[in-house]
Structures are given as C-alpha cells and as structure tokens.
Amino acid sequence: MQTLTLALAGALLVLNGAAAAETIYVSNEQDNTVSVIDAHRLAAVATIPVGGRPRGIAFSAHSGLLYVAVGDDNRIDVVDTKTRKVIGSIPSGEDPELFALHPDGKRLFVSNENDNLVSSVDLEKNSVLGTVQVGVEPEGIAVSPDGRLVANTSETTSMLHLIDAASLELLDNVLVDTRPREAKFTPDGKAIWVSSELRGTVTVLAREDRRILRRIRFAVPGLRREQIQAVGIVITRDGKTAYVALGPANRVAEVDANSFDVRRYYLVGQRVWHMALSSDEKRLYTANGNTSDVSVIDLDRQEVVKSIPVGRSPWGVAVAP
Amino acid sequence: MPVRRAVAVLIFALLWHGGAAAAALQRVPLAYLGETRAGDAGAAESGAAVDEGLAGAHLGVADNNSTGRFVGLEFELLPTQAAGLGQLISRPSAGAPVTFAVADLPSKILATIARQFPALTFINVRARSDRLRNEDCAANVLHTISSRAMLADALAQYLVWKRWTRWFLVVGSSAADAAYADAVRRAAAKFGASISAEKAWTFGAPNVRADTGHATLQTEIPAFTRVGDYDVLIVADEEDEFGEELVGRTFLPRPVAGTHGLIATTWSRVNEQWGALQLQRRFEKEFKRAMRPRDYAAWLAVRAIGEAAVRTGSADAGTVRQYMLGPEFLLSGFKGRGQSFRPWDGQMRQRVLIAGPRRLVSASPQQGFLHRVSELDTLGTDKDESACRR
Numbered sequence: 168m169q170t171l172t173l174a175l176a177g178a179l180l181v182l183n184g185a186a187a188a189e190t191i192y193v194s195n196e197q198d199n200t201v202s203v204i205d206a207h208r209l210a211a212v213a214t215i216p217v218g219g220r221p222r223g224i225a226f227s228a229h230s231g232l233l234y235v236a237v238g239d240d241n242r243i244d245v246v247d248t249k250t251r252k253v254i255g256s257i258p259s260g261e262d263p264e265l266f267a268l269h270p271d272g273k274r275l276f277v278s279n280e281n282d283n284l285v286s287s288v289d290l291e292k293n294s295v296l297g298t299v300q301v302g303v304e305p306e307g308i309a310v311s312p313d314g315r316l317v318a319n320t321s322e323t324t325s326m327l328h329l330i331d332a333a334s335l336e337l338l339d340n341v342l343v344d345t346r347p348r349e350a351k352f353t354p355d356g357k358a359i360w361v362s363s364e365l366r367g368t369v370t371v372l373a374r375e376d377r378r379i380l381r382r383i384r385f386a387v388p389g390l391r392r393e394q395i396q397a398v399g400i401v402i403t404r405d406g407k408t409a410y411v412a413l414g415p416a417n418r419v420a421e422v423d424a425n426s427f428d429v430r431r432y433y434l435v436g437q438r439v440w441h442m443a444l445s446s447d448e449k450r451l452y453t454a455n456g457n458t459s460d461v462s463v464i465d466l467d468r469q470e471v472v473k474s475i476p477v478g479r480s481p482w483g484v485a486v487a488p
Numbered sequence: 489m490p491v492r493r494a495v496a497v498l499i500f501a502l503l504w505h506g507g508a509a510a511a512a513l514q515r516v517p518l519a520y521l522g523e524t525r526a527g528d529a530g531a532a533e534s535g536a537a538v539d540e541g542l543a544g545a546h547l548g549v550a551d552n553n554s555t556g557r558f559v560g561l562e563f564e565l566l567p568t569q570a571a572g573l574g575q576l577i578s579r580p581s582a583g584a585p586v587t588f589a590v591a592d593l594p595s596k597i598l599a600t601i602a603r604q605f606p607a608l609t610f611i612n613v614r615a616r617s618d619r620l621r622n623e624d625c626a627a628n629v630l631h632t633i634s635s636r637a638m639l640a641d642a643l644a645q646y647l648v649w650k651r652w653t654r655w656f657l658v659v660g661s662s663a664a665d666a667a668y669a670d671a672v673r674r675a676a677a678k679f680g681a682s683i684s685a686e687k688a689w690t691f692g693a694p695n696v697r698a699d700t701g702h703a704t705l706q707t708e709i710p711a712f713t714r715v716g717d718y719d720v721l722i723v724a725d726e727e728d729e730f731g732e733e734l735v736g737r738t739f740l741p742r743p744v745a746g747t748h749g750l751i752a753t754t755w756s757r758v759n760e761q762w763g764a765l766q767l768q769r770r771f772e773k774e775f776k777r778a779m780r781p782r783d784y785a786a787w788l789a790v791r792a793i794g795e796a797a798v799r800t801g802s803a804d805a806g807t808v809r810q811y812m813l814g815p816e817f818l819l820s821g822f823k824g825r826g827q828s829f830r831p832w833d834g835q836m837r838q839r840v841l842i843a844g845p846r847r848l849v850s851a852s853p854q855q856g857f858l859h860r861v862s863e864l865d866t867l868g869t870d871k872d873e874s875a876c877r878r
Contacts, residue, residue: 323555324551325820326555365825
C-alpha cells in the first residue's frame with residue numbers, strides 16, 4: 168500500500184510538479200485544530216481536531232506521521248495523514264511548544280517552557296529518554312544535520328544553549344539578542360541562525376567556535392523598529408537563501424545566506440509566525456496569526472500569489488508529500 | 489510571612505549553589521526598600537497582598553540568576569525598611585557594595601531618600617506620581633511602574649478609538665484621586681475627548697457589609713449618577729473605597745472605566761498574551777497568588793538591572809546604569825514590545841494594559857496614535873513636555 172502511494176505520488180510529481188502534489192498542514196493555536204491544505208487547489212480541504220493550543224508541527228518522512236505539540240494538554244499528538252485523525256500521542260513534558268525531529272527518525276527534542284527543560288523523547292518506546300536544564304522559557308529547538316548537536320533558545324534568559332544530542336550534556340551557552348525564538352542549523356551544519364523577537368534581528372553563529380558571523384538587521388520603509396520582530400526561519404537545502412518571518416511587520420524577509428544581505432521583503436498576512444517551503448522549494452507557505460490565513464509566495468515570480476483562510480490564529484506549518 | 493520569606497530565601501540560595509560550582513561568581517546585591525504594611529479589611533476582595541512588590545523582586549532575582557549562572561553573576565535581594573538603608577550600605581554584603589535599590593515607597597519618601605543617597609540608583613516600583621517624574625525628578629531615580637499620565641493616556645486612547653469621547657468623571661476624596669483626575673483631564677484634552685460632567689464622591693466608603701448595603705447603594709448611586717448623557721463614567725478611586733460599587737448601578741446604562749471596571753494598568757492577571765502566561769505561572773507557583781502591578785514593576789526593576797549586568801558582563805554600578813539608560817537597552821516584559829527607559833525622566837516605556845475583571849480587553853498605545861520615535865512615547869510625558877531637569 169505504502170509502495171503504491173509512493174509510486175502514485177511519484178507519478179504526480181512528474182505530471183504536476185512537486186508543489187502541486189503535496190499537502191500543507193497548519194496548526195491553529197486558538198481553534199485546537201490542524202487545517203489541511205491541498206497544494207494543487209491551494210485551498211483548505213479538511214480540518215483535524217487535535218489537543219489544546221497546537222503550535223509546533225512537523226512531518227516525519229521516516230514514519231509518515233504528523234506530530235503536533237499541544238501545549239495545554241502537555242503532549243504531542245500523532246496524526247495519521249491518510250485518515251486525518253489523531254491516532255495517539257507521545258509524552259513531551261509540560262507545555263511543549265516547539266520540537267525538532269532527530270535525523271534518525273527515532274527521537275525528537277522538545278522545549279518545555281514552564282520547567283526550563285529540554286526533553287529527549289524516544290518515538291518507538293513512546294517515552295522520555297532524558298531532560299536537560301536550560302535557561303528560562305526554552306523555545307526554539309533544532310538538531311544538527313549530523314544528528315550530534317541540539318540547539319535551543321531560552322526566551323527570558325536570551326541565550327542559545329548547545330546540547331549533546333546523545334548524552335544530553337549542556338555544552339555551551341551563548342548570549343544572543345533579546346527574546347530569541349527560533350534556532351536553525353544551515354544544511355551543511357556549520358552555522359546556526361537565531362531570531363530575536365524583540366530586537367528584530369537574526370544572529371548567525373559559527374557552530375565550531377560559537378563566533379558571531381553576522382547580526383542581520385531588517386528595515387521596512389514606513390515601519391517603526393519595534394514593529395519588526397523576527398520569529399520563524401527557513402533555509403533552503405542548497406544553503407543559499409533564508410526566509411525570516413517578521414511578525415507584526417507583516418513581512419517575510421528573503422536573505423542571501425552567504426552575504427547576509429536582505430534581498431527583498433514579501434508583504435504577507437498579519438503577525439506572521441512560522442513558515443514552510445514546498446518540497447521543490449518553489450513556494451513558501453506562511454502562517455499569519457492575526458489574519459487567520461496562510462500566504463502562498465511563488466518564489467520564482469517573487470510574489471504572494473494567494474492567501475488561504477484557515478482556522479483561528481495559525482502558528483506552525485508543515486509540508487508532506 | 490517571615491516563614492514564607494525564609495523559605496523563599498532558602499530556595500533562591502539553593503538555586504545559586506546549583507550553578508555556582510564551576511566558577512567564582514561576581515555578586516550583585518540589590519536593596520529592596522519597603523514599608524511595613526498591615527493587611528486591611530478590604531485586602532481580600534481587591535487581591536492586595538502584604539508581600540506585593542517584594543514577591544515580584546524575588547522572582548526577578550531568580551530569573552536573573554538563571555542567566556547569571558551562565559555568565560558568572562549572582563544577584564542577591566536585601567529587603568529592608570527605608571530607614572535601614574544607611575546601615576545596609578555601610579555594611580557591604582560579602583565585599584560587594586550596594587549600589588541599586590528597588591524602591592517600594594510613597595513618592596515623598598522616595599524623593600527625600602534619593603536626595604540623601606545620590607550615589608545610589610533607585611528604581612521606583614510603587615509611586616505613580618507625575619510630580620516625581622517632572623518637578624520633583626532626580627537623576628538617580630528610574631521608574632518601572634507606569635505614571636498616572638501613562639495610565640490615563642492609555643485609557644483615553646482606547647476610549648477615543650471606541651469613539652466613547654464624552655466622559656463623566658467621578659473623583660474620590662484623597663489626594664491620589666485628585667492627581668488621577670488631573671491626569672484624566674489632561675488625557676481628554678490631549679486626545680480629543682471631553683469631560684461632559686464631573687462630580688466628587690463625598691459619601692466616604694460605603695459599608696457594603698451592612699444588611700442594607702446593596703439596597704442603599706441601589707438607590708443612592710442612580711441618583712448620584714443622574715447627570716445628563718455621557719458615553720462612559722470614569723472613576724478616580726485609587727484607594728479602592730467606592731469605585732466597584734458604581735459598576736452596574738449607574739442611572740444610564742453606561743460602562744465604568746478608570747480605577748474600576750475597565751482599568752488601565754501596568755500589569756494584570758488577565759494578561760496571558762505575549763508569553764505572559766509563563767510569567768504568571770512561575771509567579772503563582774512560587775507565591776500562591778496572582779501577580780499584581782507592583783510585583784510586576786519590581787520584577788521589571790530587578791530584571792532591568794540583570795539584563796544590563798549580563799549584557800555588559802559587569803557588576804559595576806556605573807557601567808550597568810549607563811547601559812540601562814542607553815539606546816541599546818531592551819527588556820522583554822511579556823507585553824509584546826521591547827521595554828526601555830526614557831532618558832529625559834527615567835520612566836520605563838511600556839505598553840499599558842486595558843483590562844476587564846477576567847479578560848484582557850486591549851493594550852495601548854492604540855493603532856493610529858503615531859509618534860516620530862516610538863509609539864510607546866504617546867503614553868505619558870513626552871520629551872518636549874517634560875519638566876524634569878536631570
């Protein structure tokens with residue numbers, strides 16, 4: 168059955184291009200649902216009820232399952248994308264917000280905001296493997312492409328914490344800009360990008376020696392500095408381009424990831440949180456919290472081509488074949 | 489209460505030792521100047537607590553130390569009465585001099601003590617006096633509690649946005665109520681509202697526990713509020729004597745705002761946005777009650793010192809204070825905008841919450857109230873209007 172689905176998906180890829188064949192999942196923080204968007208029709212086609220206050224969302228290519236952190240219920244819901252139903256849940260520690268899947272597909276790492284912890288969860292045994300104490304209100308979390316290092320930000324402590332993925336030993340703590348939200352490794356694993364919500368910057372650090380390579384600032388004509396708040400970060404597979412969601416600036420910045428220059432800003436819906444690229448990286452989907460919609464940016468044409476109404480307060484986006 | 493404080497101190501002591509093993513920590517002692525407060529009969533209803541302010545400062549120290557342990561700084565809170573300050577600074581705590589004081593004091597006492605100790609930096613977490621930020625301002629006093637002008641401006645912006653621009657002002661008998669009413673009148677003029685009627689509340693505090701309490705109020709208040717038409721009643725009752733009794737009893741069906749009903753406040757339990765739920769939960773877990781405005785202001789004061797010390801990597805008072813007042817300083821205060829100090833009067837610029845009894849209604853500044861530097865500076869005394877000469 169799985170082979171058949173994959174074969175079918177392959178055929179569609181050839182016919183319509185990758186973006187058109189896939190499905191986009193959006194967590195709606197205030198509705199306790201996940202909206203399902205058909206990438207071909209660019210319309211919401213289903214709504215999946217999940218636990219309370221869904222935010223972090225990710226699709227696992229290993230298991231073919233969708234994971235949704237439901238903070239108010241202190242767990243991560245597991246969604247079968249075929250039946251579009253919650254088929255179980257995994258423990259996460261208290262109030263999970265963002266999580267990151269390990270490249271081995273067997274573990275995930277999750278921030279527990281209330282307890283100042285990062286938990287490592289075994290997806291097969293469905294149990295917490297261990298925890299590590301970090302700063303106050305851990306938030307952004309990422310695993311290096313080689314699977315060895317976990318990067319985590321703490322919002323109130325304003326630090327980037329680096330954790331050994333296997334031993335859960337806290338290796339280093341680096342002061343970054345105020346209220347850091349997301350952390351992302353570059354595809355080559357050599358740099359870490361960290362967004363600061365209140366300073367409105369992205370700090371790029373070298374993994375090797377934690378040296379700050381660049382502090383990227385954003386400026387949008389007509390907007391006050393305080394309206395520019397960097398949140399979600401997405402980096403293309405070739406490592407050449409990064410997209411940064413700017414929250415109440417209602418913009419997504421496109422950044423040259425080598426020179427760190429901002430190439431352009433896309434006007435999207437209001438209070439843009441997190442984003443996801445289509446699998447062919449020709450489109451970017453953004454979750455806009457205040458306008459309760461998803462903006463679709465056509466990256467070849469460099470314009471926003473559609474806004475799709477979803478549930479209330481969309482927060483996270485995941486793309487699955 | 490002493491037991492609770494001792495337990496809190498013990499917990500914080502344990503927290504430090506958890507992270508202190510690796511390197512010698514540089515100590516940053518912070519004085520906390522309070523007054524002895526007796527619980528009063530109305531305290532239970534209004535939610536007031538005897539450790540209001542101090543509890544917030546304790547949480548701030550814990551938050552500071554969570555970052556401090558990574559960078560070699562250790563913060564310590566030294567609560568004392570205002571009269572004990574001289575003694576406290578003459579006995580440096582383990583060699584580190586006390587150079588910062590969180591001031592939970594009435595404005596007159598603070599103005600006096602700030603003159604008496606010019607080498608110390610005070611952060612005001614209690615007094616909302618506009619005089620203290622203008623004519624009576626001092627270079628060594630900063631403010632994390634919002635001024636009355638900020639509160640009145642915040643409420644005015646929201647009411648003007650709602651187009652509820654005809655106000656009936658009811659003023660209590662205390663000096664604080666008169667000062668609040670002054671701020672409301674100035675805000676009306678600033679944002680284009682009008683005071684269509686004004687009355688002084690002269691009945692004193694109603695004894696609502698009498699069996700005839702509600703019956704009397706049900707006839708008295710409609711009669712008192714019969715003043716012609718208006719959009720909203722604004723009550724100035726800072727001491728919480730009668731304001732609550734106006735809600736639901738006015739002659740015309742009109743909302744009550746100001747110190748009661750729809751309030752403008754530096755902090756409220758109803759704020760759960762912008763990550764505030766985490767702060768509320770941390771506070772409630774530790775102190776078994778809701779975080780109040782003075783708790784929040786004290787938490788901000790301690791966090792401001794902590795943020796500046798961590799960013800500069802220094803426990804030196806001059807370095808910390810200079811950074812705190814400089815353009816790079818930015819504090820996350822769980823209100824969705826970075827908070828910093830206004831260099832002209834030392835007031836922290838911050839959003840002001842517009843709160844109902846159980847829900848956050850809005851937060852000012854409102855959309856459309858523009859400013860050439862920061863929209864947060866549309867609240868309170870702006871640079872050009874300030875009478876502070878620091």
